[in-house]
Amino acid sequence: MTEQTPDAARPAGSRPGGTDRRVLAPLALAQFICSFAGSNMNVMINDIGRDLDTTVQGVQLAITVFLLVMAALMIPGGKLTDRFGRKRCFLAGLALYGVGAVLSAMAPGLGVLILGNSILEGVGTALLIPPVYILTTLLFTDVTARARAFGIIMAAGGAGAAAGPLIGGLITSAISWRAAFLFQALVIALILALSRSLVDPLPPDPRRHFDIPGAILSAGGLALVVMGILAADQNLILTAALLAAGALVLAGFLHWVRTEERAGREPLLSTSLFRDRGSNLGLVTQNLQWLLLMGSSFTVAAFLQVVRGYDAIQTGLIFTAATVGLLASSLAAQHLAQRRPQRTLIMAGFTLTILGIAVLIGLVAGTPSPWAFTPGLALIGLGLGVMLTPSVNVVQSAFPEQRQGEISGLSRSVSNLGSSFGTAIAGTILVADLTKNAYAAAMTTLGVLGVLGLVAATLLPRETPKGDTSAASPHD
Template identity: 65%
Template structure:
């Protein structure tokens, strides 16, 4: 049962980082810039974040298995469109929009099905460990696999590889059983969907307008915040009238879940932000090709693999809070090592220790954060919280790529300074995540078997 679910998370995470090593190849082929490719990557992550909550609602309305299968089909269509893209615009339609929509449809069912199929706390932690671990592996191996395929064949072949993986997932997922019936009468709050999606888009894309001037960025981000505030007021008004809402505001009444959601966002911000910054620096500044960039990035892959393999055992033997704190501490240390060694050592090996530590830290805390969030709510609310959880994680990914990437792109005239500033911002975010994790409770509620 876990094979198609874990592979689905793997390929969606793979898509978020594989393009990082193809920046120069795509730019040369499609006659676009580093910033153009950054926009495509960030919009993909943004579409996932913006539509993940509606995807959670549709999961309940259409049924978990049906929504999962539909998402796979849309994703495969996007991969094929991307492979044949004649220009940046079509690439954005295929990769950023279609693959983003497909991901938003298929990821919420992955976590809901895992929650429903594995009712034992330890078994559920193990399932989440495998799924989130594969997500981390997908994000970490994206540069390596993508670099190898694009160097040996073409960057377009990377999207064909994604389509082939989707075919395999469809074949292995045919026997998946949906434990609960669909609720076709479950309404979708369209106004809330539009307000939330527009607000998130304005915030993320506004950050990417930094090169157009601080005032432009501030205005667009301000509009995004206003739209999100309007969305919150809309949701509150509908709840008071007893009408169905896109997302129940009561989900934000759980302090433990709120803290864990913040740590989730920052974890993915670190992982995707570092991946983009290092890959861009290696290609644009050092002049490495896709496969060389991917090989250097394998240190992070190795770190995530090692820590993910022990995630299930660690979740049984240690408090979730301890694992998350340790993960952030190791990841921030990795960024510091990355900064120090690359400045004083010109060898490609200078990237290895820091990336290894970042991978170890990320792999150690991805599973505990998801487990804390999902376990904080009963089964009846798993659809909503799954969508919110994935939304927050992908928003963190989009912010990591947009913030760190914008700093790097706007200051490439002084590459060493740009690299330093981008990683310092990510390190500051990691410290904020560490401080947030300290506030988490150490143990679940023993009477209910979940976090209070």
């Protein structure tokens, strides 16, 4: 059997048609279900709590650990694609995720739920998500086609996160919260069937070095930081100790990386990835975008259920405004990319999101009507949809395809770390005092972080990133 060259294996990214759809369908669905898993439990807080005899903090822990495992293992997951192949890692991640979903559906207690949902699904996601972005970057070389592909994938991811409460609420109310995990398993089975048409453009390199000490240090440091944030509502001394320990471990990771580079060995993460100013700022915006999305989702969902007493389906229906707004703006990514610079789109997205948070705080404080949430959530959805795709494109396009394993792992880790921070920060403020004032405090904190994202966006370079493969393919 003859081995395909990268160019021969690659469908023409700029050519619309069935090939593109067959490639994008499993990739977009994979991003959808992983994002769905991060937010659908938000509307099951009361149901899971009653069934498993746990608390809001217990459910928050399961959600945050899932996001944390993804963030901590995404960089190693990205590096493994070079050694074992992108499609192989994608399929292995799907299988592990499916097992975790089935185990979660049968969980007799919080511990098994954390094992299935937080650990197995989290590890599976860390294996399958980097290939989604690597394959998209490798298969779609034209900037317009890539913007369209990333637009579809980010729309699927954003829709999964935004529609998670609605779909999860419908399933929970109609059947049970356990059925929501069976729904995930069925989607995974569909993705596995669709993935038969996927072709890996680059051959795996089994001899590629994998930095095990670096993987342990990076994952441990990130875990300690998020655990420190989670402990803030219980013990400030413990929080300070965990944050300090996390900072020390991450400093040790950086020292290890530099030692490996000086010795001529390949580290888990090359320091050269951080020498591109546009990519660095793009990573900051990615982190804050997902922080805002998951933080606002958890805050609003917890407030509606615990303070307002809404059930899962009522809570999910309120999130429809965010889902519609995010889908509309994400699917317009190709059209917007042709007419506006990526920097402008990211700035506009943060502006709309900050405005949405302000509207949410003001209207909810002024009236008990559930409709008070609609305008703010719609603005947040529109804002996030506008900027998710250009932020990814800024980062991915700044590097040639030989480095896509590294940058995809880093990019997804940064985004999922933002999701972890969003749930941990907003959740810690909220569960400490589940009242209207705590809700306002959590949303205000998110608004301030949104302003930081807007500042980062204004600092993005105005010109096209140097590594944009639309200008010069690595094969040229």
